[in-house]
Amino acid sequence: MTEIQIAPSILAADFLHLEKDVEMVNSYADIFHLDIMDGTFVPNISFGFPVVEAIAKKATKPLDVHLMIVNPEKYVERFAKAGAAMISFHYEAARENSAAVIELIHSYNVNAGIVINPDCPVESIFPYLPMVDFVLIMSVFAGFGGQKFIPESLERISAVKAELERIGRPEVPIEVDGGVGPENAALVVGAGASILVAGSAVFKAPDPQKAILYMKG
Secondary structure, eight states: OOOOEEEEBGGGSOGGGHHHHHHHHHHHOSOEEEEEEBSSSSSOBOOOHHHHHHHHHHOSSOEEEEEESSSGGGTHHHHHHHTOSEEEEEHHHHGGGHHHHHHHHHHTTOEEEEEEOTTSOGGGGGGGTTTOSEEEEESSOTTOSSOOOOTTHHHHHHHHHHHHHHTTOTTSOEEEESSOOTTTHHHHHHHTOOEEEESHHHHTSSSHHHHHHHHHO
16 A cells, blocks of 8 residues: 655745744654745745755755746756755646756756646646656645645546556656645545645644644545
C-alpha cells in the first residue's frame, strides 16, 4: 500500500513564529511545501531565497519548492543550492521548454516535478511523465491560498494515474495542491494521489498533528 505523505504549505504558516511551525512539520508531517510566486505568472508575491534558506537550516524533512514563476530555468540552480530536494515548475510557464527544465533540475541531483493548472488539459503533460519524479496537480488556480477544491480535479488525478500505469511508472507520486483537507483527503487519495499539500487545513487547525494524522488515513 502506498504511503500517504502530507506536505504542509508554508504559505499558511505563522511568519512571526516560523520556527515553531517548522518544528511542527519536522515532528508530524513529511514534506515542506514552499510556494514561490513572482507576481507575474500569478497575481501574488510570496517569498524567496532568504526564507527558503532559513527553513532549510532547521528542516529535517525534504523541501518541496513549487515555482509559480515565469522563466523557471533561471532560478533552478539557486533553489537547488538553497536546499530544495524537490523542485516543480508549471507546464504553462515552460511549454515546449519543459523537457529542458526537467533535465536542468536533475543536473543538480534534485527531484523534478511538473505542475498543471485546472484550466490546462491534463494530457498536455503526458509527454513528460517518462521524465519526471513526481507530478503536481493544482486543484485550485495557482496564486492564492484558501481557495475551495475544484471537484473536477479528481478526474484529472485519475487520468494522470492511469497514464503513469500505462507507461509502466505507477510508482511516480501524484501531489495535489489546493483546498485539500480532512474533509476530502480520502477522495483525493482514492483518485490516485499520494502527496497532499495542505495549508490552512494544517496550520489553522486547532490540533495540527491530529489533522495530519487524519489525512494520512
